Amino acid sequence: MKVILSIDxxxxxxxxxxxYTYELAKHLKEIAEVEELKFLSGYRFxxxxxxxxxxxxxxxxxxxxxxxxxxxxLTRELYSLVSPLLKQHALRGYTxxxxxxxxxxxxxxxxxxxxTFHDLSIFTWAHCHPPERVKYMRKEIAATLKHADxxxxxxxxxxQEVAAYFSWPLDKIRAVPLACSGDFRPRxxxxxxxxxxKHGLAMQGYSLYVxxxxxxxxxxxxxxxxxxxxxxxxxxxxxxxxxxxxWRSEHxxxxxxxxxxxxxxxxxGFVEADELPLIYAGxxxxxxxxxxxxxxxxxxxxxxxxxxxxxxNASTLPEVAGDAAAMCEPQDVDALSxxxxxxxxxxxxxxxxxxxxxxQASKFSWQRCAKETAAVYKEVLA
Numbered sequence: 001m002k003v004i005l006s007i008d009x010x011x012x013x014x015x016x017x018x019x020y021t022y023e024l025a026k027h028l029k030e031i032a033e034v035e036e037l038k039f040l041s042g043y044r045f046x047x048x049x050x051x052x053x054x055x056x057x058x059x060x061x062x063x064x065x066x067x068x069x070x071x072x073x074l075t076r077e078l079y080s081l082v083s084p085l086l087k088q089h090a091l092r093g094y095t096x097x098x099x100x101x102x103x104x105x106x107x108x109x110x111x112x113x114x115x116t117f118h119d120l121s122i123f124t125w126a127h128c129h130p131p132e133r134v135k136y137m138r139k140e141i142a143a144t145l146k147h148a149d150x151x152x153x154x155x156x157x158x159x160q161e162v163a164a165y166f167s168w169p170l171d172k173i174r175a176v177p178l179a180c181s182g183d184f185r186p187r188x189x190x191x192x193x194x195x196x197x198k199h200g201l202a203m204q205g206y207s208l209y210v211x212x213x214x215x216x217x218x219x220x221x222x223x224x225x226x227x228x229x230x231x232x233x234x235x236x237x238x239x240x241x242x243x244x245x246x247w248r249s250e251h252x253x254x255x256x257x258x259x260x261x262x263x264x265x266x267x268x269g270f271v272e273a274d275e276l277p278l279i280y281a282g283x284x285x286x287x288x289x290x291x292x293x294x295x296x297x298x299x300x301x302x303x304x305x306x307x308x309x310x311x312x313n314a315s316t317l318p319e320v321a322g323d324a325a326a327m328c329e330p331q332d333v334d335a336l337s338x339x340x341x342x343x344x345x346x347x348x349x350x351x352x353x354x355x356x357x358x359x360q361a362s363k364f365s366w367q368r369c370a371k372e373t374a375a376v377y378k379e380v381l382a
Contacts, residue, residue, distance in 0.1 A: 119294025
């Protein structure tokens with residue numbers, strides 16, 4: 001089969017959907033049935049770029065320009081009208097290919113097309129997104145649903161949610177689970193010392209949260225639960241938070257600063273991709289009480305790193321964590337605090353959680369993701 005994959009989300013440093021698109025592109029090359037694989041970047045075909053730690057100047061400029069365009073109502077409307085037409089022009093003559101949009105969007109295309117929907121937060125958690133993003137994405141997704149022959153979701157939970165929300169037939173949606181990089185794995189103290197020392201951390205000397213700082217991640221509850229721990233525990237194992245500053249995060253950062261002043265929390269901001277797996281592997285426990293996820297990749301990364309995981313039982317997280325994590329209701333502060341206390345101190349529970357986590361993480365791979373995605377292409381062609 002012949003495939004065209006949009007690589008627009010591949011921007012460095014890789015996060016979220018960019019990582020998914022990059023790994024899918026790389027592993028589709030290994031699928032024997034994919035006889036031709038082309039990558040569409042913007043309005044032209046291109047090679048898959050290779051990861052690098054430093055952003056190129058032109059890439060930074062391009063990203064900033066795009067964000068500025070989408071914030072202005074007039075330029076956003078112009079972009080939404082012109083961009084699909086330019087892509088449609090680039091795709092002329094390729095109707096014998098399957099086109100895959102990995103990030104909610106599809107341009108007009110006369111051939112078969114597939115689109116990945118990662119979550120529905122832009123509809124069901126709209127208050128957690130900037131209004132201009134909500135307006136733009138809702139319009140683009142409505143157009144996508146007119147063109148798509150098949151949809152892909154990251155989990156069965158999201159598959160059911162998409163079908164119900166848009167009244168789309170389930171037999172036109174396939175759940176294809178994601179994976180995490182092989183860089184996330186257990187490591188010994190010697191392998192971690194340089195990076196941990198750089199960030200003022202000690203091996204198994206901290207609890208960890210990784211994700212955007214925003215209301216949907218339920219960090220108010222996490223901070224409340226951590227504050228309930230005895231002071232000695234909080235001082236011995238402070239809470240380390242890593243991630244971008246998200247929408248409506250000002251109050252959360254004030255709370256983190258207050259906790260930091262008391263010596264039991266620190267915000268490291270964004271951490272380079274080569275350092276993040278080492279910080280995971282050095283943690284005592286990983287905590288992720290999110291209210292809503294399309295997949296929950298940080299939970300998988302933590303399990304693969306060989307550290308115990310605590311997460312909420314909301315949305316897709318039970319599907320990703322299986323029976324390997326301690327789970328509780330997302331708004332139950334007391335239960336979350338008790339779970340954290342146990343995970344920090346109960347060595348027997350910790351050892352079992354690590355074993356279960358490594359086993360659960362081994363069920364996910366980018367090879368599997370690419371293989372099952374190629375099977376969707378085959379269905380569409382049939």
